[in-house]
Amino acid sequence: MDRWQAMRIFVKVAETESFAETARLMHMSAPAVTRAVAALEELIGARLFVRTTRSVKMTEAGARYFEDCRRILSDIAEAEAAAAGSYATPTGTLAVTASVMFGQMYVLPVMTEYLDSYPTMSGRTFFIDRPVNIVEEGVDVAVRIGHLPDSGFTATRVGSVRRVVCGSPAYFEKHGVPVTPMDLKEHRIAASTSAWASPEWRFARDQRVVVEAALQCNTNEAAITTAKEGWGLTRVLHYQIGPALIAGDLQIVLAEHEEPPLPIHVVHPEGRYAPAKVRAFVDLAVSRLRANRLFN
Template identity: 60%
Template sequence: MAGLEAALGARLLTRTTRIVKLTESGGRYLEDCRRILADLAEAEAAASGAYARPTGSLIVTAPVLFGRIYVLPLLTAYLADHPAVEGRALFLDRVVNIVEEGIDVAVRIRPLADSGLTAIRCGSVRRVVCAAPAYIAAYGAPRTPADLARHRIVAVAQAETVEWRFGLDGRIVVPLKPRLTSNVNEAAIAAATEGWGLTGVLSYQVADALRDGRLQVVLADYEPAPLPIHVVHVEGRGASAKVRSFVDFAVARLRADPLID
């Protein structure tokens, strides 16, 4: 690094006994290097035909449960039609920085901030509160959000108290102290299905249970606004064939799904 700084005639790092961090010049140099490497990768891809036909590694990310239910079948179906592409599924319940982490395509269920990424809306999902018929028969159904204070709540949370929001503008805020919490949606849904209490989830997560009557939606008149589903990718100066074709494939399939509004 010292040799590079001497060759450039500029200090790239600030060094102390505790930390090493980029200087302003170092930050600009890093961004320029990333841009040059990206341009080189695009040039190599164009020369190898990656922009003409789908080929290479395709990395797709999505929330865990949505990924398992929807995105994994999309990816396997796509790979079956494109033998020159290898797929990698990265399912995480956090927002992944697809530029920094080298992701090709992301499926996101939330309003999107302005990021410069290409985003295609393909539907929405509702935020619902539901319980098993046995629980409703034993304890009744809440008629208003305030009634939740008298019910057993199963929540996906890391804290002892949680807040559920209701109304299209989300201004009805109900603080709750769940009797049972889990760090994964599947466990909360399983407990609710067994009749243990009420849980708040996204509609696609309980679609099968609602369809066959194992769960019922309550407080439907108080539901907040649906959450949009977007397929997101970095287009650059021209997305590769694998990205373009997978995005087109995924958007068409998701828009055609009857469980996605």
């Protein structure tokens, strides 16, 4: 087997930690994947993986070889793409992921503007309230809210979001405004039970309140709608109520007790070797998100 192809197979096994998944992703048979890795191990004279019935982990030599292989393959891909022109002009399909509401409200407009600028491109959005494995799920760019794990990916910070408690003016006129987090126990709460929600609401200076919600909503949208109607208070990320704040339908309370804001990053795995389609989208997304005063 061609050495470069064997290196590609090795890198994919290292990323997925699975021979079977690598075979599926690369449209190969599992034995062919196994033979390719074995050939590399024989060629370099070192074992690359420790394999058990439940896991595939790189050895120390494998980890060093993995970084070298990624660099070499990136150089080859860059040279080939440059010759074909794809590093000069965006081509193909761009896949982008973000959380549901943030994606719909702020990433989707960037995507449509991007597609308007490059009519030969097509786009695919994957808006879901859980972390997406960029490599395994074929995603080019991710917009992440929260602190990032050490992944080796390129991440550009574009702003931050606050976790806020809010309610309608009519609710506060009738029930009063909470002054401290503990005051929330005296108020009616409509809580979201979506992916990032927790019954323990944390605030600055290690203040914690276990909220007994009168209404549990399985989406943030439902909790926000309930708050806008004056039924009770809710807690969400402040970008989710941006339009309602501007319209005066909701007001934020307990702002002085909020935790530090969560960062927003635009993330992609290729670094400086990213193709034109990724670089063009990242540049546009960074520009548009940084320009939004809501995230400053």
